[in-house]
Amino acid sequence: MQEKPPTGAKPPNSDGTTTSPVRKVMIDAERAGQRIDNFLRGELPGVPKGRLYRLLRRGEVRVNGGRVRAEHKLEEGDEVRVPPARIRAEGAPPSEKMASDMLDHVIYEDKRLLVINKPTGIAVHGGSGISHGVIELLRHARTDLKDLALVHRIDRETSGCLVLAKRRSALRELHERFREGLVEKNYMALVVGDWQLGDQLIDAPLYVQNRQNGERHVVVSGKHGKPAQTRVALSRKYGAYSLLQCAPLTGRTHQIRVHLDHAEHPIVGDERYGDDDANRKAKRLGLRRLFLHAQSIAFPDNSGNELHFTAPLAEDLEKFLQLAGSEGRRRRKHGPYGSR
Numbered sequence: 638m639q640e641k642p643p644t645g646a647k648p649p650n651s652d653g654t655t656t657s658p659v660r661k662v663m664i665d666a667e668r669a670g671q672r673i674d675n676f677l678r679g680e681l682p683g684v685p686k687g688r689l690y691r692l693l694r695r696g697e698v699r700v701n702g703g704r705v706r707a708e709h710k711l712e713e714g715d716e717v718r719v720p721p722a723r724i725r726a727e728g729a730p731p732s733e734k735m736a737s738d739m740l741d742h743v744i745y746e747d748k749r750l751l752v753i754n755k756p757t758g759i760a761v762h763g764g765s766g767i768s769h770g771v772i773e774l775l776r777h778a779r780t781d782l783k784d785l786a787l788v789h790r791i792d793r794e795t796s797g798c799l800v801l802a803k804r805r806s807a808l809r810e811l812h813e814r815f816r817e818g819l820v821e822k823n824y825m826a827l828v829v830g831d832w833q834l835g836d837q838l839i840d841a842p843l844y845v846q847n848r849q850n851g852e853r854h855v856v857v858s859g860k861h862g863k864p865a866q867t868r869v870a871l872s873r874k875y876g877a878y879s880l881l882q883c884a885p886l887t888g889r890t891h892q893i894r895v896h897l898d899h900a901e902h903p904i905v906g907d908e909r910y911g912d913d914d915a916n917r918k919a920k921r922l923g924l925r926r927l928f929l930h931a932q933s934i935a936f937p938d939n940s941g942n943e944l945h946f947t948a949p950l951a952e953d954l955e956k957f958l959q960l961a962g963s964e965g966r967r968r969r970k971h972g973p974y975g976s977r
């Protein structure tokens with residue numbers, strides 16, 4: 638990507654923001670195929686999404702001299718006019734320890750891809766009150782990863798396989814694999830109760846609601862929801878719980894969590910969609926988080942070779958399974974109230 642010299646940056650504003658200059662950016666092969674709205678997010682960091690869309694609607698953003706819609710895809714050789722905008726000053730960088738610790742979770746890397754076993758409690762990227770996510774931590778830890786981008790997302794509370802692209806060309810190719818249905822994802826979920834439904838396809842449309850505090854809440858809705866399907870199979874029983882293998886065929890927000898709650902077997906430790914009483918009991922046994930883990934992901938590379946990545950369960954989840962199994966054996970032997 639080549640940029641023409643900026644017209645000159647302005648001094649900081651009284652609110653701590655800076656006003657970026659007008660720029661004209663030439664699109665190279667690596668950034669071709671990117672939507673203009675996504676391109677602007679990278680060029681104008683910190684500018685709210687709504688403001689970016691207003692810039693597009695007003696025609697302040699131009700591609701080859703003309704107006705474009707948010708979904709317009711850039712082509713190699715395009716010239717993009719990036720208008721002036723107030724950019725929020727960068728906050729404090731992440732701690733060196735947090736950044737270096739994230740590198741310890743890398744399970745695969747080549748020239749195009751990076752795959753990590755994401756820890757629970759860390760968002761995939763910053764925003765909405767979260768200063769630093771996986772993307773920011775990895776970019777801070779390694780300066781060569783400045784173009785790192787998410788291929789897909791998993792919830793903040795969920796652990797496991799997360800694939801990131803080091804090049805725009807790899808990102809485009811993998812997004813195409815998703816659209817073609819060539820990506821297979823498998824999750825492990827520990828749910829409340831004795832799963833007796835066998836192999837099950839949960840086909841229930843999902844609708845995203847926004848609560849007053851801004852948090853997203855998803856419900857099953859035949860009227861407003863978008864199609865959502867999850868294949869579920871029993872892996873093993875652990876006392877009062879069932880460990881399930883879940884393969885989402887669609888990628889809706891909180892899909893597995895809502896589908897399993899809809900099947901009346903909520904995930905253990907799910908504070909948003911789960912059972913409060915069951916969560917309290919699990920906490921007494923030592924579970925401190927959602928028991929949902931992205932165990933594996935597989936897809937063909939650009940040569941047709943199948944790539945398959947697996948992330949082992951974290952120690953805290955393994956320990957809880959052992960305790961839950963021991964508790965179940967004790968109850969079967971002595972009954973819920975002690976020795977007979």
